[in-house]
Amino acid sequence: MQFSDRLETVQVEACFDGPPPKKLYRNERSRQYTDWVLSGGRPIRDTGRHLQLVDLPDDACVAWQVDLSGAAARQDYRLALQWPNVFLGSGDLWFWRDDERRPIRVSVHLPAGYSISAPWKPFSDQDGVRSFRVDPTPASWSSRIAIGRFAITPLRIGGAELRVAVIRPSGPDGKAKLLDWITENAAGVAAVHGRFPQESPQVLVVPIGPRSEPVPWAHVIRGGGAAVELFVDETRTLQEFRFDWTAPHELSHLLLPLVSSRDRWLSEGLASYYQNVLRARDGRLTEEQAWQKLHAGFERGRKATHGATLAQATRSGRGATMRVYWSGAAMMLKADSRLRALSRGRWSLDSALGALAGCCLEPSRSWRAKELLEELDRLTGHGVFREVFEDHVQDRAFPDVGPIYGKLGLREESRSLKIVSGAPWGDIRQSIMGG
Ligand SMILES: [Zn+2]
Known part of the structure; x- marks a missing residue:
């Protein structure tokens, strides 16, 4: 692929080993900004949302040019943005690919002094040509690519x-x-x-x-x-x-592989839990502030719980963000605390994720929450993840954290959360926020 000097356009040539795919997947707006598509020197009819490839011989190449400046003029940050010497956009605007998970190698020619930021793994940089390997993820997964000074x-x-x-x-x-x-x-x-x-x-x-x-x-x-x-x-x-x-x-x-958006409570819950835990561990928040922030999140989640199950709320989209994120975070707190208690400190959510990283973070697959939680139970030899799944995914109420608070030594006082000493799981409370 080759970018023009002022990043107005990009020309891409895709060559296939063996039979070419039937179609190339691309952004739904790409066709509008496509200047031309050729194969073997002849134009290809470009009519559909994706580029249909018919009657191409084995080992064929297809070339196209996309008008980057035209796409950026739309001023839609999800599609493309342009500033002097920088272009940023959705990779599928111009990097069209098949969905056959074949190994892809990319070579990029850039104007002198320019760089490219892409998710691909760099493996060589010679004579102004940068080469990358692309993880074989599904064609529908998006990427963001920036080129510039x-x-x-x-x-x-x-x-x-x-x-x-x-x-x-x-x-x-x-x-x-x-x-x-x-x-x-x-x-x-x-x-x-x-x-x-x-x-x-x-x-x-x-x-x-x-x-x-x-x-x-x-x-x-x-x-x-x-x-x-x-x-x-x-x-x-x-x-x-x-x-x-x-x-x-x-x-x-x-820390997790891609989780299906139907189970967003798991990926968002884990991230919402750790956003507070990690800031306590490196001293950006005190232990008490971090618990307070988790508690405030749970309260927002509880207020946004209106009779739908967590599974229904997750499918219902934007309005349910607080319910979905903080239910998931409450489930992570419950699973983490119980796992530490049952294993007498041998396991925690941290070490369970470490074990998961050893087996299950391959970049090209997505997981349903149930199978991922079952995997965590298998790795740790306890049943705490399955338990929070069964207790809360079909529940219409926000997860009750009261009993866990009691064991950890956390007491709700009016609108805030106080740490009380002498609780049975006081050491677990400290080790969660202490790392
Ligand atoms: Zn998130």
């Missing part, structure tokens, strides 16, 4: 190399501040079980100027490899970034 900073943390790109200017010391912030949060996630859970994730940091929060939008993406994208208000201080919950939340998602 920025540096990729490798951060070696917990046995992994995070490939961090801050793709826009971020003011004096801005980049150092943002890298410090990513480093601290990645180290927190790596400390959960001793290794950062993904070998070489892409981390895309997009400064967008003054906003009402330090990180107005962020998400984890898995197409072609694991990635985190964070839109940030780069004018904020390091202190504000450190206190923010978003980076520990997003990076904690990488």
Whole structure:
């Protein structure tokens, strides 16, 4: 693939070993910004949402050109954005691929002085051509790719190399501040079980100027490899970034493989639990503040519980965010506490995730919650994960954390949570927030 000097267009040539696929998957808006599609020097009719490939011989190549500036002019950040010397967009706008999970090797020609931030694994960089391997994930999983005048900073943390790109200017010391912030949060996630859970994730940091929060939008993406994208208000201080919950939340998602969106309570619950636990473990929050924040989350979840089961609420979409996220977090607290108690400290949610990383984080599959929780029970030899699943997924009420609070030594007083000494699981309470 080749980008034009000012990133107005990209030309892609895809060559297949053996029979070409029947179609190439792409963004639903791609056709609108496609300048041409050719194979063997002849135009291909391009009419559908995806590109249909008929009657191509074995080992055929297909080439196309996409108008990047045209797509960016739409000003839809999910599709594409462009600033001087930087283009950022959904990978499937121009990186069209089949769904046959075949090994894909990508070679990219960039204008001089430019970099590319992609989820793919880099393996060579010669004469201005950068080569990557793409994880064989389903074609429908999206990715985010940035090209431009920025540096990729490798951060070696917990046995992994995070490939961090801050793709826009971020003011004096801005980049150092943002890298410090990513480093601290990645180290927190790596400390959960001793290794950062993904070998070489892409981390895309997009400064967008003054906003009402330090990180107005962020998400984890898995197409072609694991990635985190964070839109940030780069004018904020390091202190504000450190206190923010978003980076520990997003990076904690990488502790699990992709969980089906029908079971979002599990992935979001785990990330919502750890966003507080991790900030307590490295001293950004006191133990009491972290419990208070978890409790406040549970209260928001309880107030947003209106008679639907957790499974129904998860399927119902946006309005149920608080119910879904904090029910999942309450379930993680229950499972973590019980597992520590039953195993007398031998196991915890942390070490269960460590065991899971040893067997089950392959990048190309997604899991239903039930099978993932059964796997955690198998690995730990206890039944606590299955138990929270059975107790709460079909329940119309918010998970009752009262009995667990009592054992851990947490007491609700008006609107806050107090730590009381001498509780039977007081050491478990301390080890959850102490690591
Ligand atoms: Zn999340």
